[in-house]
Amino acid sequence: MQKMNLREVIDKMFILEKTGFQTTLLGIGPMSKNLIIASLELAKEKDFPILFIASRNQVDAKELGGGYVCNWDQRGFQEDIAQIAKEVDFTGLYYLCRDHGGPWQRDNERSSHLPEAVAMELAKRSYIEDLLNHFDLLHIDPTKDPYVMGKSIDMEVVIQRTIQLIEYVEMERKWRNLPEIGYEVGTEETNGGLTSQESYEIFIRQLTKELLVKGLPIPVFIVGQTGTLTRLTENVGEFSYHSSKMLADTAKKYGVGLKEHNGDYLEDYIILDHPSLSITAMNVAPEFGYIETKAYLELVRLEEKEYDNGRLKDKSNLKAVMSREAANSGRWKKWLVGEKVHLSVEDILEDAGLRNKVCEICGHYTYGHKDVKREITILYANMGVLGIDGNRYVLDKIKNSIDRYVQCFNLQGLTSKLLN
Structure with missing residues (x-):
């Protein structure tokens, strides 16, 4: 039909x-x-x-x-x-x-x-x-x-x-x-x-x-x-x-x-x-895209806590890598308001609050980057050690x-x- x-x-x-x-x-x-x-x-x-x-x-x-x-x-x-x-x-x-x-x-x-x-x-x-x-x-x-x-x-x-x-x-x-x-x-x-x-x-x-x-x-x-x-x-x-x-x-x-x-x-x-x-x-x-990125970052919070607790032997570097690539993309200029649109990538990366905000709103532009994909794989593996299906969590949040x-x-x- x-x-x-x-x-x-x-x-x-x-x-x-x-x-x-x-x-x-x-x-x-x-x-x-x-x-x-x-x-x-x-x-x-x-x-x-x-x-x-x-x-x-x-x-x-x-x-x-x-x-x-x-x-x-x-x-x-x-x-x-x-x-x-x-x-x-x-x-x-x-x-x-x-x-x-x-x-x-x-x-x-x-x-x-x-x-x-x-x-x-x-x-x-x-x-x-x-x-x-x-x-x-x-x-x-x-x-x-x-x-x-x-x-x-x-x-x-x-x-x-x-x-x-x-x-x-x-x-x-x-x-x-x-x-x-x-x-x-x-x-x-x-x-x-x-x-x-x-x-x-x-x-x-x-x-x-x-x-x-x-x-x-x-x-x-x-x-x-x-x-x-x-x-x-x-x-x-x-x-x-x-x-x-x-x-x-x-x-x-x-x-x-x-x-x-x-x-x-x-x-x-x-x-x-x-x-x-x-x-x-x-x-x-x-x-x-924001919801998906926030889901990844929530898993990163758990990962960091359990790494500090000694339950994980290593941890991903997802937040830092995604933040870097989100800033480098330059696409945040579309979403920021006022004078912030004229900031440089260095300005974004040096300001922790702004760096986190740019990561949240522009993280979806980075999903295809090889470094970001690698860190997501590590994150999911660590979630598996904790008995958590990380990808299912992300899908359900979306x-x-x-x-x-x-x-x-x-x-x-x-x-x-x-x-x-």
């Missing part, structure tokens, strides 16, 4: 909503292989579909620089998830999604100030690899532009670039006789502000009109800024119920679902309300974190409802 595509999923969710069943889909950033395992185990137990949302920095073609997560390109990403699903006997619905695809979406492309024609060509090559490796959803996001930093790109430019990329991908998809896919579009980078209902509707109306004229599919999701913004290990934005409801209702008028980005670290009372506000889907990524969203989003049993 052919897998239900995301267009069909959203249409069925709109139908279910009319019967009183409301839910919000969860987009999970693939921060590690452990996160994939934990996600699929929980989805099997609770019968809900998963969206795995991979940015170009996380997963991309080797010729374009590859990805920092497990060194995955699109083929490795697709094959490893399929293998994990087989190993945990998951037979439900999961979807491979490109998050923030498009020109200048790789950090190095933006910092190099590539010309628009070059950036667009690289984006197209990345999308082709997505197509060939059975991605189900492509986020068409031409809103990062090194030549207009500090201000929003003109809406007309965003629309024309979006149409150009969708038209190209659809041409390539049909030429290769590949199944239909879904598209996600967005008008600007999520920055903690709000999208006005008026500009949101103008964007959807104009975009869908021009897509239909060209015989192109309308998007499955459109990103709307609800006020969320992730910094450090908290959401420093101000979520707006009023704006979220207006955006969701506006999107629904055009048969499109509202997609919220930067949903990490929101409190339960906020995410509990998402289904009733008709927010169709929300993305969470760094929070799960599962508990995901389960908070499953409960609040009313996701349990959704797959069966969609397929019946």
